[in-house]
Amino acid sequence: MKPVVRVEDRHAFDTIIDARSPAEFEIDHIPGAINCPVLDNEERRIVGTLYKQVGAFEARRVGGAMVAANLARHLREQFADRPSGWRPLVYCWRGGLRSGSMTTWMRMVGWDAQQLAGGYKAWRRHVIDVLDTQAARAPLVVICGATGSGKTRVLHALAAQGEQVLDLEGLARHKGSLLGALPDVAQPSQTAFETALADVIERVDLARPLYVEGEGARIGKLNLPVPLVAHMRESACVEIDASPETRLAFLLHDYAYLGDRPAWLADQLGRLKELHGKTIIAAWQEMATTGNLRQLFGELATEHYDPSYARSQRKHFHKWDARRVVHADSLSAQGIEALARSIVQTVAEQQPA
Numbered sequence: 001m002k003p004v005v006r007v008e009d010r011h012a013f014d015t016i017i018d019a020r021s022p023a024e025f026e027i028d029h030i031p032g033a034i035n036c037p038v039l040d041n042e043e044r045r046i047v048g049t050l051y052k053q054v055g056a057f058e059a060r061r062v063g064g065a066m067v068a069a070n071l072a073r074h075l076r077e078q079f080a081d082r083p084s085g086w087r088p089l090v091y092c093w094r095g096g097l098r099s100g101s102m103t104t105w106m107r108m109v110g111w112d113a114q115q116l117a118g119g120y121k122a123w124r125r126h127v128i129d130v131l132d133t134q135a136a137r138a139p140l141v142v143i144c145g146a147t148g149s150g151k152t153r154v155l156h157a158l159a160a161q162g163e164q165v166l167d168l169e170g171l172a173r174h175k176g177s178l179l180g181a182l183p184d185v186a187q188p189s190q191t192a193f194e195t196a197l198a199d200v201i202e203r204v205d206l207a208r209p210l211y212v213e214g215e216g217a218r219i220g221k222l223n224l225p226v227p228l229v230a231h232m233r234e235s236a237c238v239e240i241d242a243s244p245e246t247r248l249a250f251l252l253h254d255y256a257y258l259g260d261r262p263a264w265l266a267d268q269l270g271r272l273k274e275l276h277g278k279t280i281i282a283a284w285q286e287m288a289t290t291g292n293l294r295q296l297f298g299e300l301a302t303e304h305y306d307p308s309y310a311r312s313q314r315k316h317f318h319k320w321d322a323r324r325v326v327h328a329d330s331l332s333a334q335g336i337e338a339l340a341r342s343i344v345q346t347v348a349e350q351q352p353a
Helices: 007-012 022-027 041-053 056-076 097-109 119-137 151-160 168-172 190-201 226-233 244-254 256-260 262-290 293-316 333-350
Strands: 015-018 088-091 140-145 164-166 210-213 236-242 324-328
Touching: 007 119, 022 041, 041 056, 056 097, 088 097, 088 119, 119 190, 119 226, 140 151, 140 226, 151 164, 151 210, 151 333, 164 190, 168 190, 168 210, 236 244, 236 333, 244 256, 244 293, 256 262, 256 293, 262 293, 324 333
Parallel strands: 015 088, 140 210, 140 236, 164 210, 236 324
Antiparallel strands: none
């Protein structure tokens, strides 16, 4: 009798294999898994249509031939160099026919292949459980600061210095503001974003701080898990304080690529008409199309982002009045490294002896 392999056992295997179609894999998959479909996107559509229009037997007859051909190809190519002691873990949507077929053939070859009980659906339940329970226990330290304070770069510096970091914007592939979309980079699906979050959170050492940037409930098109947002709201805050000139210099460097996207930039600014009126937006759009980013970013900071900053931070972060402030004289690469060290020291001083 084969053992029941659960999500928690996945790290004991040499390779995790996703036997679903490429389209399913692209939406979301277990971190580190490789996609070796037993049915590709078109084949899965054909089998599904046969099942609905003709019946289960015909769908299995046709699908079985497709599965056999794909398994043969994987054995010749993807798995050709795997040693006899290789231990793969295979999953599909529910832990059914697709992963069962692959597991059977692998075991016939001689590999100790196992099938993930419950398939991807079991993984999805695991992700939701991690986000519902473990996220609320993570020892968060929320990094705040006005627009252009280099918060994300500071997180990267903290990670480079060996600290625990939850880079929400990195996982979301978005900088979190009106102009935060990255050129030619699509955001992940909501489920893939949650998978990436859970993958970080379940590996957190609860005895050490976990640094995270202060965010709203959404990053681009993605929603942050409600338990994580609620926990951020109750966590300790560290504010980066940098002068307007320092922040503007950072913005001009960090968003320089927007100079190559004047039409997109002007279109994004158009979304602010209700807040600032047609006259101001028309002026900002003119700056965008003529490449006058220095004036545009300066006015966006002083007229749009900064006025609501302190009010929104106090509203969203319940320990805002008890925050520690770290001053940034420079947001150059060296300045950010120094800033990260200062934050670590500040947080350490807050810890009980």
